[in-house]
Amino acid sequence: MITLENLTLKYEDKLAINQLSLSIKTGEKVAIIGTSGAGKSTLLAHLYKMLKDNASYCSQKQGLVDSLSTYHNVYMGALARHHWVYNLVNLISPFKQPFNDVAKICEILELDFPISKKLSELSGGQRQRVALGRALYQEQAVFIGDEPFSALDPNMAKRLLDVVFSRHETVIMVLHDKSSALAHFDRVIGLSQGNVILDLPKLEITSAAIDKLYAGSPISNDPCHALNHV
Numbered sequence: 691m692i693t694l695e696n697l698t699l700k701y702e703d704k705l706a707i708n709q710l711s712l713s714i715k716t717g718e719k720v721a722i723i724g725t726s727g728a729g730k731s732t733l734l735a736h737l738y739k740m741l742k743d744n745a746s747y748c749s750q751k752q753g754l755v756d757s758l759s760t761y762h763n764v765y766m767g768a769l770a771r772h773h774w775v776y777n778l779v780n781l782i783s784p785f786k787q788p789f790n791d792v793a794k795i796c797e798i799l800e801l802d803f804p805i806s807k808k809l810s811e812l813s814g815g816q817r818q819r820v821a822l823g824r825a826l827y828q829e830q831a832v833f834i835g836d837e838p839f840s841a842l843d844p845n846m847a848k849r850l851l852d853v854v855f856s857r858h859e860t861v862i863m864v865l866h867d868k869s870s871a872l873a874h875f876d877r878v879i880g881l882s883q884g885n886v887i888l889d890l891p892k893l894e895i896t897s898a899a900i901d902k903l904y905a906g907s908p909i910s911n912d913p914c915h916a917l918n919h920v
């Protein structure tokens with residue numbers, strides 16, 4: 691169980707998260723939605739900081755290294771699992787086992803080019819999948835993803851969502867794809883100006899509620915649709 695109680699986060703004077711309380715059960719697949727600036731990335735970054743050793747994080751910023759190969763960028767997900775000497779030798783001359791493991795992940799992510807290829811030579815969608823591969827290679831129970839499929843076509847996004855779901859017990863993902871949030875997640879949480887204004891399980895969430903959230907309208911007067919419906 692992941693629990694936040696009265697969480698407030700600020701950037702200097704700018705309030706990003708406002709007294710937010712939230713529980714996420716182990717095994718839940720949670721979509722986080724909301725307009726730009728609602729506080730989604732701030733919330734995910736905080737969750738990752740809290741869970742660090744138990745979470746794989748695929749952030750919007752990616753943090754990929756252009757001068758290194760696809761292999762090395764994905765391998766970065768495993769740096770903490772190995773001694774620095776092992777990592778250093780592997781940087782110069784990749785070991786067979788991690789090389790094969792990374793190649794397998796890249797194949798699953800439909801990266802159909804040699805993993806020796808430099809990051810600087812990849813397209814936006816390919817780079818996004820390398821960042822996703824690095825998160826998958828962290829092999830943690832919780833996956834935290836900040837719009838990890840935003841540069842991909844809808845069909846590929848669905849295939850890769852299945853990959854994420856199959857490899858991680860708990861998934862917390864920011865996405866703007868309404869149909870994906872409705873169809874594939876156990877629960878949808880909507881943020882606005884740092885507040886949770888929608889929190890509904892799959893059976894109760896509607897397309898209209900999501901549209902209202904993006905339009906900035908009140909969601910509902912029904913208490914079942916109020917804050918923190920878990």
Ligand SMILES: Nc1ncnc2c1ncn2[C@@H]1O[C@H](COP(=O)(O)OP(=O)(O)OP(=O)(O)O)[C@@H](O)[C@H]1O
Binds near residue numbers: 704725727729730
């Ligand atoms: N480094 C920063 N310094 C100052 N303010 C920031 C910083 N990062 C974010 N903010 C502000 O905090 C608020 C929440 O930002 P955040 O990035 O969490 O929103 P978001 O919902 O993820 O937006 P988007 O969908 O555009 O990525 C916004 O008002 C934003 O301008």
